[in-house]
Ligand SMILES: Nc1ncnc2c1ncn2[C@@H]1O[C@H](COP(=O)(O)OP(=O)(O)OP(=O)(O)O)[C@@H](O)[C@H]1O
C-alpha cells in the first residue's frame with residue numbers, strides 16, 4: 001500500500017460506474033501533506049464524481065480510498081468530515097438568506113458538536129462568542145469584504161459568494177480541502193481574486209492544510225498547483241507539473257475533442 005505518514009490522501013484503482021458509464025475508471029493517486037494539486041479534464045471527465053467518492057456522497061464500484069493512512073472507503077460523509085475532509089461545491093451552496101457571517105458561523109458550529117434546541121437557542125452558553133473570532137479570522141484569510149459580512153449572502157457579489165464557500169469549508173477545520181471549480185460562473189476579471197484567495201489560504205495554513213482543486217480550465221490551475229492530474233473519460237491520462245502537462249500531446253488531444261475548452 002502506498003500510504004505513508006506524508007501521504008494525506010491515497011486512492012487505489014478507484015472506479016465508479018453509473019450503469020454502463022465508467023465515470024471514474026481505475027484512478028490511483030497520492031496527495032502529499034501540505035501540497036496544492038489540481039485535477040483537470042474536459043466536461044464530463046469524472047472530476048466531480050472523483051470528489052464525490054472522496055467525500056462519500058456515494059460508494060465506489062471498486063477501489064479504495066485512504067485518508068491519513070486509514071481506509072475510509074466505506075465511511076459516511078459525516079465521518080469523513082469529522083476526520084478532516086471538507087469540500088466546496090461546483091454550484092454555489094450557501095444559505096442565501098443568512099448573512100455572510102452567519103453562514104461561516106453555522107458551518108463552524110455544525111462541526112463543533114454544539115446543537116440548537118427546540119427554541120432555536122443554543123444550549124451551549126457562549127457559543128456565539130466562541131465562534132465570533134474564528135469566523136472573522138477565516139473571513140479575513142479568504143479575503144471577504146468586511147463591510148459585507150452582515151448582509152444576506154444572496155446579496156453579495158458572485159465572486160464573494162465563491163470565497164464564502166471556501167470560508168465555510170475551512171470553518172470545519174479540515175486537513176484536506178477539496179475545491180470543485182472555485183471559479184465557476186465567474187467573469188474573467190474576477191478569477192484572479194479567487195486564485196489569490198486560494199493562495200492566501202494555502203499560505204495561512206501551511207502544511208496543516210492540503211488542497212486539491214478541480215478545474216477544467218488549464219490556465220487557472222497553472223498558477224495554483226504543484227502537480228496536475230488529468231482526467232479524460234474517467235481515466236487518468238497524465239500527471240505532472242503544470243509546464244509538462246501544458247505540453248502533453250495526450251492532454252492536448254483530450255481537450256481538443258471538447259469544443260468548449262481551450263488550452264491556456
Ligand atoms: N449521479 C450520477 N448518476 C449518473 N451519472 C452521473 C452521475 N454523476 C455524474 N454522472 C456522469 O458521470 C460522468 C462524469 O461526470 P462528472 O460530473 O464527474 O464530470 P466533471 O468532470 O465534473 O464535468 P464538468 O467539468 O462538466 O463539471 C458524466 O457523464 C456524468 O453525466
Ligand SMILES: [Mg+2]
Nearest residue numbers: 047048049090
Ligand atoms: Mg464537475
